[in-house]
Amino acid sequence: LIMVIGALITARWIVQPIDRLSRTARALGAGELSARSRLARSDEIGELGYRIDEMADRIERLLVTEKELLANVAHELRTPLTRIGVALDLAGEGDSEAARASLAEIAIDIAELETIVDDILTAMRFEVASSEFPLKRAVLPPAEIADAAASRLRARHPSRPFVTNVARDLPAIHVDRVLFRRVIDNLLENAHKYSPDGRAPLSLEVACDAKRVVFEVRDKGIGILTDDLPKVFTAFFRGDKSRSRETGGVGLGLTLAKRIVEAHGGTIEITSKPGEGTNVRVAVPAVD
Ligand SMILES: Nc1ncnc2c1ncn2[C@@H]1O[C@H](COP(=O)(O)OP(=O)(O)OP(=O)(O)O)[C@@H](O)[C@H]1O
């Protein structure tokens, strides 16, 4: 009897979990990426199960990310390619006037594609160089960055209500002009893109707070779901509504913004309420 009980205990405690582990590993190997062992044990077998599950989580995330990037880039390419195709057809049919008319739109599409390619390349350079990313820093007045970003937004979206409020006598900041402007451009572009009601106002405020210069971009757009908030800085993450592809984008803007800001010794924070709007604060050290 004792032997039978002993055998049962061994089966329950050792054989079953190991069987579960090997079934999980087999399922993962067969491409069933949602398989997990979910062993709730605090011994070595439990530890092994936990590691396998963790690895599966990571692989699943990576694959999803890669698929999303491909889908997003393909989506971004479609509009300009269609336009170019139409223009070529028109030119082929001898209607060079109509073909020429679409050139301006094609140029805008291509400029947007260039920004995306730039973002992807910069993100990859950051990935490779991590914290050693070479910044071409200069001592600049924050107003210069704010004014440049504001004029760009006004030029791109002339009918959008937009106010800037730049405090006077701000201390200078020591930043890479091109990269830092890219941060503010990305934030303003998001504020515009995720405010589908064209009358919803955006704002850019620049102020000084405890030896830091703070750039704050606000919108009254769709906002971000509380569950999504921690994910928005993850490369290629796009919220559900953005993923429905009414808006263009590949999900790199905030990832890059965070890396650039942190490379400058600064911080970036987002607060948002679905249906009410979003507020992004970028703070960088002021020059003494
Ligand atoms: N101001 C905002 N309001 C609402 N949602 C936002 C806002 N900014 C970002 N998001 C959400 O966070 C996601 C990630 O933003 P991010 O700027 O990184 O990528 P993207 O705008 O989708 O694409 P990209 O910036 O690469 O063109 C967006 O897809 C969107 O769901």
Ligand SMILES: [Mg+2]
């Ligand atoms: Mg964006």
